[in-house]
Amino acid sequence: GAVVSQHPSRVICKSGTSVKIECRSLDFQATTMFWYRQFPKQSLMLMATSNEGSKATYEQGVEKDKFLINHASLTLSTLTVTSAHPEDSSFYICSVGARRGSTDTQYFGPGTRLTVL
Amino acid sequence: AQSVTQLGSHVSVSEGALVLLRCNYSSSVPPYLFWYVQYPNQGLQLLLKYTSAATLVKGINGFEAEFKKSETSFHLTKPSAHMSDAAEYFCAVSDRAGNMLTFGGGTRLMVKP
Numbered sequence: 765g766a767v768v769s770q771h772p773s774r775v776i777c778k779s780g781t782s783v784k785i786e787c788r789s790l791d792f793q794a795t796t797m798f799w800y801r802q803f804p805k806q807s808l809m810l811m812a813t814s815n816e817g818s819k820a821t822y823e824q825g826v827e828k829d830k831f832l833i834n835h836a837s838l839t840l841s842t843l844t845v846t847s848a849h850p851e852d853s854s855f856y857i858c859s860v861g862a863r864r865g866s867t868d869t870q871y872f873g874p875g876t877r878l879t880v881l
Numbered sequence: 882a883q884s885v886t887q888l889g890s891h892v893s894v895s896e897g898a899l900v901l902l903r904c905n906y907s908s909s910v911p912p913y914l915f916w917y918v919q920y921p922n923q924g925l926q927l928l929l930k931y932t933s934a935a936t937l938v939k940g941i942n943g944f945e946a947e948f949k950k951s952e953t954s955f956h957l958t959k960p961s962a963h964m965s966d967a968a969e970y971f972c973a974v975s976d977r978a979g980n981m982l983t984f985g986g987g988t989r990l991m992v993k994p
Contacts (some may be wrong), residue, residue: 770924798982806986807985807986810982813981857924869930872924874923875923
């Protein structure tokens with residue numbers, strides 16, 4: 765299957781700092797990547813769709829100025845949590861759509877656990 | 882609009898017993914359906930997917946799921962549970978494979994020795 769990596773896997777930061785999370789597609793070029801957020805013991809919630817070379821599409825209720833997404837190349841999308849606060853502590857997961865035969869499937873990265881003190 | 886409901890946030894079975902994780906969906910268009918597994922502190926791994934071919938879908942690790950349009954269900958089963966199956970399982974739906982996924986709330990499977 766498609767290989768998707770995320771870096772870092774875990775980050776702890778002080779309140780007010782900004783944190784950048786990278787999502788890389790290692791097997792193929794991805795024009796679209798997705799960013800999800802998962803709170804403890806909860807399901808995944810789509811935050812935004814990252815489009816290569818254009819602005820990301822944010823889901824309702826997600827602050828685009830708070831969660832900056834840059835998809836500068838076909839293999840890399842970054843999510844920057846700006847001025848992080850404790851309530852931003854969460855598990856952030858990216859995914860990449862891959863076509864296998866006639867269908868597409870999303871493949872997920874291992875996730876990044878962000879803890880804001 | 883699409884939605885997914887997973888009945889039972891926690892399911893406990895004995896090792897060797899049948900595993901049944903329930904998933905019901907709502908979709909205004911023919912759906913594509915997925916089951917993902919998540920181990921602690923890890924990302925999601927695709928178990929299996931239904932994309933309008935055979936209604937009985939076989940996945941990895943001995944899991945399978947059956948798409949029942951009349952019941953709007955896509956329940957996940959495994960004949961015999963193994964300790965290594967203990968994890969969180971998510972059912973998801975999309976209106977076009979590779980597009981945005983809508984997830985259910987997840988079901989934590991616990992396997993007792």
